[in-house]
Amino acid sequence: MRSMASSASSRGIAAIVGVGPNLGRSIARKFAHEGYTVAILARDLGRLSRFADEIAREEKAQVFAIRIDCSDSKSIREAFEGVLSLGFVEVLVYNAYQPVSWNPTSFFNIRIDSFEKSVAVSSVGAFQCAQQVLSGMVERGRGTILFTGCSASLNGIAGYSQLCCGKFALRALSQCLAREFQALGVHVAHVIIDGIIGPPRGPTRALVGEQQGRGGDVTMDPDALAQTYWHLHNQDSSAWTQEIDLCSSTS
Numbered sequence: 001m002r003s004m005a006s007s008a009s010s011r012g013i014a015a016i017v018g019v020g021p022n023l024g025r026s027i028a029r030k031f032a033h034e035g036y037t038v039a040i041l042a043r044d045l046g047r048l049s050r051f052a053d054e055i056a057r058e059e060k061a062q063v064f065a066i067r068i069d070c071s072d073s074k075s076i077r078e079a080f081e082g083v084l085s086l087g088f089v090e091v092l093v094y095n096a097y098q099p100v101s102w103n104p105t106s107f108f109n110i111r112i113d114s115f116e117k118s119v120a121v122s123s124v125g126a127f128q129c130a131q132q133v134l135s136g137m138v139e140r141g142r143g144t145i146l147f148t149g150c151s152a153s154l155n156g157i158a159g160y161s162q163l164c165c166g167k168f169a170l171r172a173l174s175q176c177l178a179r180e181f182q183a184l185g186v187h188v189a190h191v192i193i194d195g196i197i198g199p200p201r202g203p204t205r206a207l208v209g210e211q212q213g214r215g216g217d218v219t220m221d222p223d224a225l226a227q228t229y230w231h232l233h234n235q236d237s238s239a240w241t242q243e244i245d246l247c248s249s250t251s
Contacts, residue, residue, distance in 0.1 A: 012090025015039045015083050017068065017129055022197045023148070024095045025051050026222035030230050031091065032061035039083045041068040042096075070096045070125030071117050080132035088140065089133040091233055094126045095148040097166070104159020115162050122166025127173055134181065141185035144233045147174045149192045171243075178242050187240050189232050194247040195220045220248050 014031040018024050019040040032038045032055050040055075042048045045067040052065040064086060068079035083089060098121040130145055137143025152160060153167040174190035181188060198219025225246060232241055 011036050012088040013037050013039055013083065013086050014091040014093070015041065015080075015089050015129075015133070016093045016095065017041045017070065017125075018094065018096030018148070019048060019051060021047075021051075022199055022222040023193070023225055024093075025055070026200060026226040027093055027095065027229050028063070029055050029059060030223075030226040032056070032059040032063055034230065035061070036091070037062040037064075037086060039064045039066055039086060039089075041066045041079055041083070043067065043069055070129070071098070071120040073128060076125060076128045076132070080129070084132070084136070088136055090137075090143055092129060092133050092143075092145045093148070093229060094129055094146070094170075096125055097122050097148075098162070104157075105162075106159065107161055110161060115165070118162035119166040119169065122163070123169035123173060126170055130173075130177060134177075134186065137186045138181065138184050143186045145177065145186065145188045146229055146232055147171075147188075147190050149174075149190050151192065151194045153190070153192055175242070182237075182240060182242075185237070187232070187235065187237070189241050190243045191225075191229065191232070192243065192245040193220065193225065194245055197222050197225065218248055220246070 014036040016024055016028045016038065019028055019042045024040070024042070028038050028040045028051070038055070038061065040048055040052060040063065045065060048065040048067070052063040055061065056063040066079050066082045069075040098118040126147055133143070147170055149167055149171055152164045153171045156164050171190055174188055178188040196219050198221065200223045201221050228244065228246060232244070235241060
């Protein structure tokens with residue numbers, strides 16, 4: 001576990017599981033910018049530590065990098081021992097998934113171990129991560145759990161059985177937890193990303209947006225998506241979103 005710290009946060013911990021160079025990093029940066037101590041978790045600790053250094057430096061925040069393998073129960077338990085040692089986890093974002101080939105795979109060519117790992121990462125890992133933080137949220141009567149889904153959460157796609165089965169299950173988990181725990185003060189929401197996420201656009205975002213309208217880049221801006229995660233966390237409990245579907249205006 002590695003930390004780049006400057007000033008202590010008066011808020012709880014935001015734990016972001018599944019942090020790569022696009023969406024996960026943008027979500028972590030947003031919560032750090034808003035004053036949270038952030039724990040970022042993924043398998044590649046070397047890259048994760050670089051992200052932690054970068055976000056901590058840019059946002060003058062406390063950021064901790066913790067290795068996790070979301071297909072392994074022992075790894076999840078050990079990772080969250082580290083996360084919970086930092087304090088109360090107020091926000092859990094589960095953004096992990098098993099990478100899949102963009103080329104369809106015939107059902108007859110899918111190995112059972114590959115199928116099991118994909119489902120484990122997409123849904124079983126989410127189940128176990130939620131178990132690690134829910135008791136603390138219920139005890140305090142507040143907390144947010146956000147699960148990242150995709151178009152495969154809603155529709156079966158020929159050649160993508162592994163992805164669809166895992167994401168279908170994640171959506172069901174989100175609905176079950178929402179119905180069980182929202183009355184206890186825990187906001188649970190499922191975020192469907194219906195499109196391809198590109199790199200952050202930064203200061204050139206307006207120009208790229210103009211190009212989109214002329215058939216240019218049609219990828220989704222992860223910084224814009226991160227704003228939605230922040231909005232969900234801050235919703236009033238009298239009008240909580242349980243599921244939201246995000247897509248590009250040009251898709």
